[in-house]
Amino acid sequence: MPTTIHAALTRTVRTHDIAALGARYAAESEQARTLHPAVADAVVRAGFARHFVPAEFGGATGTFAELLDAVAVVGEGCTSAAWCAALQAAHGRLAAHLPRQGRADLWESGPDTPIAAAVVPPAGELTATPGGYLLTGRWDFASGVDHARWILLAAPEPADGGHRQRILAVPRADFSIHDTWRNSGLRGTGSHSVTVDATFVPEHRTVTREALAAGREEKDAARCHRIPYTLVASLIFAAPALGAARGALRAWTALAAGRTTAGGGRFFDDAVAQQTLALSSAEVDAAYLLLRRAAERADQAPLDDLPVALNMRDAVVAVEMLVGAVERLIRSGGARAQVDGEPLQRFWRDVHALAGHGALRLQPAAAAYGRWAAAEAGVR
Structure with a gap:
């Protein structure tokens, strides 16, 4: 299924500027320890709740590539908003595995049900x-x-x-x-x-749970409902980290623009600063390529040959790269980067918290990939 079919989600996110809205209320969301009502409402109105809802109930039956891009946009302003947006879509996909009457109970009043x-x-x-x-x-x-x-x-x-x-x-x-x-x-x-x-x-x-793991078997079920949970779980949890790292790059650049070196020169002319920016920005771009490839596998790979181990590996390694990139940025940001209310330290805290999720642990992903690689090589 071409990923451009459901580009409406990212367009809506940008049109309503949910990244800016999330950033504007980030401090209040953190203090309340829940999304600001305006942000939570914007996430639903953008279409995250309906993204994987079956078409028979007015849903978008969307793609994973589109979800990745849209979540990352939200995450550039607020990782917490991106996390809730990603999971809101994911939970709609899980609920699509309920019997039809159960699905009707959830979506009888419309698909925008968080x-x-x-x-x-x-x-x-x-x-x-x-x-x-x-x-x-x-x-x-x-x-x-x-x-x-x-x-x-x-x-x-x-x-x-x-x-x-x-x-x-x-x-x-x-x-x-x-x-x-x-x-x-x-x-x-x-x-x-x-x-x-x-x-x-x-x-x-x-x-x-076995039914979730297997995916829906009906031939008329949408592609997004027929794939197993294990193929996309790590990808969905990784998507907010991509936005957070992009937001961290922007926050670091804003801080750097106002800094000078000990000798009075521009901070951007400092060799260490240049190396920090080059390495971190390249790692963020490379992580996106890994995540986008995993999303496209979920959207397009043959249903009888879904590379679960590859997707797990790519999502987990992408998050490792994103954490490393943000870690480098915070270390070079100086004391200013660690001040309460500074976006860079918020993104830094968020990516570390996110990377601790069980779906993003390196050891299980590496073990799954090792088994898959051995089987491909004919090792017994």
Whole structure:
């Protein structure tokens, strides 16, 4: 599917200048530890919530390349806004795996329905009951939950031969939010904890994790719903880091423009400053090429030969490069770069927090790639 079909998302993001809006309210979002209402509303209006919603409910059934570009634009102003935007789209894609009646429950009033999720690790207790399940428990790190109308929660389910995991869609009226998000980075994401107390969830609002991992099998399902979760999870979590690194480059350049060397010369004429800018900007560009290639695989690779290990490797290595680029910028930025309220130190905190996510760990990605490479080489 050509990635230009759904270019409307990036155009809308730029038209509404969500990057500037996120930057304008970044300090307030950090202080409140959740997105400013104006930013949260702009993310929905831009089309992130509907990006992967099935067309039958008015959604865009969009591409991953388009999502990458749009999230990166938002991230240039506020990483927290970009993180929530990326996950809002991703959670709509996960919800598209529910049975049709469950999908209708979520999107009966339209596709612009923000959905939060806490699916890794599974938690809580699930009890089968006629027509569905009773769900009780507590889940942590539900990003963007303050502005969500629904949440997807994962719980272990007893099954023959062991346990499996079931994903359940719960409406806002049936869960409680607890103000628990205190973090050094991504402070504005509002990644609070939620609890559910013996809430009934009908069978049609649930799906097994195995079904998510496999992707939808219906031949009429959109391309974005037929690919497995593992192919794109790392990519989606990496996308905000690209925007943050671009924002860090812009913030460093603004600081550098006002600096002079110890000898009174222009800071931009200093050899170390020039090397810092050249290396960091090239690493950011190279990381984008890796992420764009992973997105295009998700959009275009044959469904019977999806390179999950390659996508995991490229997304994780891209984030390693982006963290290194921002780290170099903050170190050369001097004391001014570390002042509270300075965008560069915010981007620096954000990329480090983001890189700690489980989906972006190097060891599992390297192990998966090693196994894939060995198989390709015929090593037994």
